[in-house]
Amino acid sequence: MRFRLCILAILFFASQPDTVFSHPHVFIDNSIKIVFSKEGLAGFEVMWIFDEMFSSMLVHDFDKNINGKFEADEIEQVKNGAFSNLRKFQYFTYIKINGKPFRVQFVKGFSAKIEKDKVSYRFFVPCHVQAICSFKEVKISIYDKSFYSSLFLTNTPVSFQNASSYDYQYNIGKNTKEPYYFGQIYPEELTIKFRIKDE
Amino acid sequence: MNRVFWAVFCCFLFFSPLTSTAGDNPFVSKEPRKTSADLPTHASKIFTKIALWQHKLNNELTRLTKELKTTKSKNALIPLILLSFLYGVIHAAGPGHGKTISFSYFLSGKSQVRKGILLGNLISFLHTFSAVLIVLGIYFIFRKSYLSSFETVSQKLKIVSFSLVVLIGLALLISSLLSLRQNHLQKGEADRAISCLDHKGILPIAIAVGVVPCPGVVIIMLFSLSQNLLATGLMLSFFMALGMGMTISFAGVLSIVGQEGLLRCFSGRNKARIYGQRALSVFGSLLIVLFGMILLLGAI
Numbered sequence: 001m002r003f004r005l006c007i008l009a010i011l012f013f014a015s016q017p018d019t020v021f022s023h024p025h026v027f028i029d030n031s032i033k034i035v036f037s038k039e040g041l042a043g044f045e046v047m048w049i050f051d052e053m054f055s056s057m058l059v060h061d062f063d064k065n066i067n068g069k070f071e072a073d074e075i076e077q078v079k080n081g082a083f084s085n086l087r088k089f090q091y092f093t094y095i096k097i098n099g100k101p102f103r104v105q106f107v108k109g110f111s112a113k114i115e116k117d118k119v120s121y122r123f124f125v126p127c128h129v130q131a132i133c134s135f136k137e138v139k140i141s142i143y144d145k146s147f148y149s150s151l152f153l154t155n156t157p158v159s160f161q162n163a164s165s166y167d168y169q170y171n172i173g174k175n176t177k178e179p180y181y182f183g184q185i186y187p188e189e190l191t192i193k194f195r196i197k198d199e
Numbered sequence: 200m201n202r203v204f205w206a207v208f209c210c211f212l213f214f215s216p217l218t219s220t221a222g223d224n225p226f227v228s229k230e231p232r233k234t235s236a237d238l239p240t241h242a243s244k245i246f247t248k249i250a251l252w253q254h255k256l257n258n259e260l261t262r263l264t265k266e267l268k269t270t271k272s273k274n275a276l277i278p279l280i281l282l283s284f285l286y287g288v289i290h291a292a293g294p295g296h297g298k299t300i301s302f303s304y305f306l307s308g309k310s311q312v313r314k315g316i317l318l319g320n321l322i323s324f325l326h327t328f329s330a331v332l333i334v335l336g337i338y339f340i341f342r343k344s345y346l347s348s349f350e351t352v353s354q355k356l357k358i359v360s361f362s363l364v365v366l367i368g369l370a371l372l373i374s375s376l377l378s379l380r381q382n383h384l385q386k387g388e389a390d391r392a393i394s395c396l397d398h399k400g401i402l403p404i405a406i407a408v409g410v411v412p413c414p415g416v417v418i419i420m421l422f423s424l425s426q427n428l429l430a431t432g433l434m435l436s437f438f439m440a441l442g443m444g445m446t447i448s449f450a451g452v453l454s455i456v457g458q459e460g461l462l463r464c465f466s467g468r469n470k471a472r473i474y475g476q477r478a479l480s481v482f483g484s485l486l487i488v489l490f491g492m493i494l495l496l497g498a499i
Binding site: 023024051052057058059061081082085086089092148152186 | 261419
């Protein structure tokens with residue numbers, strides 16, 4: 001018995017993911033605005049607020065005139081230097097429309113701001129889904145698969161825009177079917193169901 | 200029952216080295232390469248909790264550092280020291296920081312608990328020193344973008360580090376395999392046979408793993424510099440290193456104590472004890488080589 005326990009203890013340690021560098025290093029408060037149009041779902045406006053420590057790095061690198069805010073040219077530099085690369089990582093955004101994966105290839109309207117010593121990013125993820133009389137289901141999870149950054153939903157993580165013509169419902173839960181980071185972490189998943197309102 | 204046990208053993212053995220990556224910053228790094236296999240989710244809640252605790256500690260460290268700057272009060276200093284130590288302990292408790300390499304290293308040979316503690320602290324302090332040196336270099340000498348400069352330097356150091364890990368693993372493996380050919384099976388010679396696998400020095404493996412800068416320390420140093428608090432940044436880094444050292448040491452000590460416990464099961468059976476030790480030695484060395492190779496392939 002003792003022999004087996006020792007073996008299992010050794011195996012447990014040997015099986016732990018070893019990235020040599022512990023994670024996460026960046027903490028992001030994340031909120032999502034679900035935007036509708038005349039046809040149905042138009043996409044998601046995502047807002048990330050970085051922790052102050054990582055923010056100080058971004059401010060040092062991109063607030064060139066050290067005035068505590070990002071001007072248009074500086075926002076462009078933030079985009080090129082610390083955002084566009086996320087395209088390779090699908091902008092940490094994973095969407096499923098009626099169960100089928102929708103790959104995020106591009107985003108629109110990127111902006112960056114410094115507020116109370118914290119840097120925030122705002123961008124729009126286009127995802128057009130036409131509304132019909134019956135419910136359609138869209139799922140969205142925002143997480144960094146490498147776990148270098150850890151994203152947390154804020155206290156009021158979800159809001160809606162132009163949704164008055166639609167019946168909608170949403171819930172937030174853990175996606176236990178698709179754990180990430182060596183299968184160790186369940187991502188949080190926002191599920192939205194919507195349809196055209198009955199007249 | 201035995202078959203199931205050994206099947207699990209083989210699965211772990213096969214998958215464990217595959218769970219390693221180079222851990223780059225996604226904001227500036229290259230496309231991720233699939234070099235890992237998913238394991239059953241046995242620690243989901245633990246990792247999520249660790250991330251949450253780190254987030255809270257990160258916020259608290261930020262608040263206290265700013266308070267120290269404005270009030271210059273010692274009241275902020277003591278909690279800051281304690282929190283940075285705790286941050287180090289928790290930071291290293293998540294995946295990474297060479298715990299598995301330290302664990303495998305001690306599995307590959309007989310050692311003492313004090314060496315486990317020493318290696319953990321050596322890795323941690325080298326890891327921190329490397330980060331501090333790079334931050335100060337970029338801040339005072341090169342005056343470049345942190346994000347891209349750190350990534351570039353870190354990338355090169357990773358390649359050096361992982362290559363060294365592979366080389367050390369190979370050296371240990373060769374030594375373990377050679378020991379298989381020795382035949383010390385006469386009565387009373389078991390201890391001598393096992394001591395052949397003693398670790399002579401831990402500095403090479405400490406340098407190999409610790410040379411890579413800790414991004415956590417980099418971020419704390421940068422934040423302190425942004426507040427014009429260089430001395431505070433150095434102090435926080437020191438206590439964070441102390442905390443990380445404690446966690447990494449735990450892995451090494453666990454390996455040494457676990458190995459002792461395992462070999463004690465063979466008490467009175469010298470032959471089995473020697474072969475058990477040699478098997479662990481080969482297993483540990485193999486793990487180091489495979490971890491190193493997979494990390495290296497992910498980094499280049």
